Amino acid sequence: METTHVAHDAARGAAEREAIRQRFLKVDTSNVADVLDTLGLFDQGLSSAFTPFPANGGKLAGWAYTIRGQMSPYALGGDPDKMKACAGVSAGDVTVWSGDGEGVCYFGELIAIGMKERGCVGSLIDGGIRDIRWIAAQAFPVFARYRTPVQSIARWKVNGWQVPVSIRGATSQWVQVRPGDFVLGDEDGVLVIPHEVLDTVLLQAERLTEQERSIRVELQQGLSLADALAKYGHV
Incomplete structure (x- = not known):
C-alpha cells in the first residue's frame, strides 16, 4: 500500500494553526478565489457538485489530511486500512476523501464522530455520504459530491493516505x-489553497474583506455604485 505520512505543518504550533483557521472562517471563498487569481493560481x-450536507452544516476550514481509495470487491467485515488512515488525523485537519468510487458511501456518522473526537474540523468527500441527519447533530461540516445509503464495505477500499490526491475541479x-x-x-463552494501561499492569501483576503465591508457601509449611507467603483475599483 502506498502511504506517506507527512508532518502536519510542523513549522506551526497548535495555537498558531487554530488562529489561522479562525481567521479563514471570517473570509469568503469568493474573496479568496479572487486573491488566488492575482497570484496566477486560476x-x-x-x-x-460538492455541496454541504446538510445544507446548513457550516463552513469548512482546515488543513488537508488526504485519504484515497478505489472500488475493490472484498469480504464483508470492514476495512482495516480505513481505520488506520483515520487514526492519523490531528486537530485542525479536514479529511479529504478521493478515489474512483461511484454510488457508495465513503463516510458516515460513526466516522464523523471518531474524526471529531480527534479534533478534525470537517470533511471533503469526492464521493458519497450517508447518515446526514445524524452527522448534522454532530455539528461537523461535510461537503460531498452525492448522498447514498449504500455502504462502502465489500465495495470500496482505502489504499493510501497522506499522499497527493486529485479532486474534481471547477475550471479544470x-x-x-x-x-x-x-x-x-462555504455557501459558494470549495477551494484548495496551496500551503506555500497560505499566509499571503490570508492577508490579502482579509484586506479585500475589509474593503468590501467599507463599500457596503458607504452604499448604505447613500454612495452610488458608480461612485463606489470609481473610489475602490473593481472588487
Missing part, C-alpha cells in the same frame, strides 16, 4: 490536494 476551485478536470494544503468551503 484552477483551485472545486466542482460545483482535476485539482491536486496535498497533505497540508488548506481547504476552505
Whole structure:
C-alpha cells in the first residue's frame, strides 16, 4: 500500500494553526478565489457538485489530511486500512476523501464522530455520504459530491493516505490536494489553497474583506455604485 505520512505543518504550533483557521472562517471563498487569481493560481476551485450536507452544516476550514481509495470487491467485515488512515488525523485537519468510487458511501456518522473526537474540523468527500441527519447533530461540516445509503464495505477500499490526491475541479478536470494544503468551503463552494501561499492569501483576503465591508457601509449611507467603483475599483 502506498502511504506517506507527512508532518502536519510542523513549522506551526497548535495555537498558531487554530488562529489561522479562525481567521479563514471570517473570509469568503469568493474573496479568496479572487486573491488566488492575482497570484496566477486560476484552477483551485472545486466542482460545483460538492455541496454541504446538510445544507446548513457550516463552513469548512482546515488543513488537508488526504485519504484515497478505489472500488475493490472484498469480504464483508470492514476495512482495516480505513481505520488506520483515520487514526492519523490531528486537530485542525479536514479529511479529504478521493478515489474512483461511484454510488457508495465513503463516510458516515460513526466516522464523523471518531474524526471529531480527534479534533478534525470537517470533511471533503469526492464521493458519497450517508447518515446526514445524524452527522448534522454532530455539528461537523461535510461537503460531498452525492448522498447514498449504500455502504462502502465489500465495495470500496482505502489504499493510501497522506499522499497527493486529485479532486474534481471547477475550471479544470482535476485539482491536486496535498497533505497540508488548506481547504476552505462555504455557501459558494470549495477551494484548495496551496500551503506555500497560505499566509499571503490570508492577508490579502482579509484586506479585500475589509474593503468590501467599507463599500457596503458607504452604499448604505447613500454612495452610488458608480461612485463606489470609481473610489475602490473593481472588487
